[in-house]
Amino acid sequence: QSALTQPASVSGSPGQSITISCTGSSTDVGGYDYVSWYQQHPGTAPKLIIYDVTKRPSGVSGRFSGSKSGDTASLTISGLQAEDEADYFCCSYTVRATWVFGGGTKLTVL
Amino acid sequence: QIQLQESGPGLVKPSQTLSLTCTVSGDSINSGSFYWSWVRQVPGKGLEWIGNIYNSGSTFYNPSLARRLTVSLDAPRNQFSLRLSSVTAADTAVYYCARIRFLVFDFWGQGSLVTVSS
Numbered sequence: 579q580s581a582l583t584q585p586a587s588v589s590g591s592p593g594q595s596i597t598i599s600c601t602g603s604s605t606d607v608g609g610y611d612y613v614s615w616y617q618q619h620p621g622t623a624p625k626l627i628i629y630d631v632t633k634r635p636s637g638v639s640g641r642f643s644g645s646k647s648g649d650t651a652s653l654t655i656s657g658l659q660a661e662d663e664a665d666y667f668c669c670s671y672t673v674r675a676t677w678v679f680g681g682g683t684k685l686t687v688l
Numbered sequence: 689q690i691q692l693q694e695s696g697p698g699l700v701k702p703s704q705t706l707s708l709t710c711t712v713s714g715d716s717i718n719s720g721s722f723y724w725s726w727v728r729q730v731p732g733k734g735l736e737w738i739g740n741i742y743n744s745g746s747t748f749y750n751p752s753l754a755r756r757l758t759v760s761l762d763a764p765r766n767q768f769s770l771r772l773s774s775v776t777a778a779d780t781a782v783y784y785c786a787r788i789r790f791l792v793f794d795f796w797g798q799g800s801l802v803t804v805s806s
Contacts (some may be wrong), residue, residue, distance in 0.1 A: 629790075630792070667734065674751075675748060
């Protein structure tokens with residue numbers, strides 16, 4: 579199974595908004611509303627920040643939001659802060675009862 | 689709060705078997721409808737789902753690894769384990785254990801770096 583496609587890097591200035599895309603197919607992203615997003619700071623474990631496309635776990639800032647259109651899911655971070663600088667991964671459940679991740683996007687806060 | 693911790697050798701020789709254990713604390717591994725999962729990350733690269741085990745013992749494996757993979761559960765010890773046979777340098781990665789709830793990886797261990805080298 580192929581990894582979901584994410585841009586390798588994005589950047590933004592403090593206070594700005596950025597969006598990270600995650601493109602799959604009808605057998606994963608497009609077929610289910612089970613897309614999740616994870617934030618990973620260097621040397622640490624991934625942290626769940628969005629699940630079921632749009633939902634935020636308790637304790638996650640409202641500056642993080644998710645959406646989906648067709649086979650592409652998106653993560654938007656508004657009001658960028660220095661602490662948002664990290665790697666971000668998307669993940670989707672698939673028709674084969676497996677999970678597939680994206681290749682990851684490095685966010686740089688300028 | 690649930691916590692997961694990986695343990696096992698950090699160095700494995702090519703063609704041998706990689707073995708890791710995940711110890712769960714803060715909740716019983718038998719409670720609730722959870723999958724217990726392994727995910728790996730080649731340094732500097734993306735994440736790859738390896739496989740899951742349900743508390744009934746049912747397993748689900750990544751087809752690309754299934755031929756070499758065994759995931760097992762030790763409920764009395766509140767642990768689950770990974771065995772990956774016939775390893776090569778391509779299996780060098782940080783291995784994470786995680787809990788899956790409602791098809792989402794909600795809690796993760798800190799990760800264990802395993803290097804395959806002679």
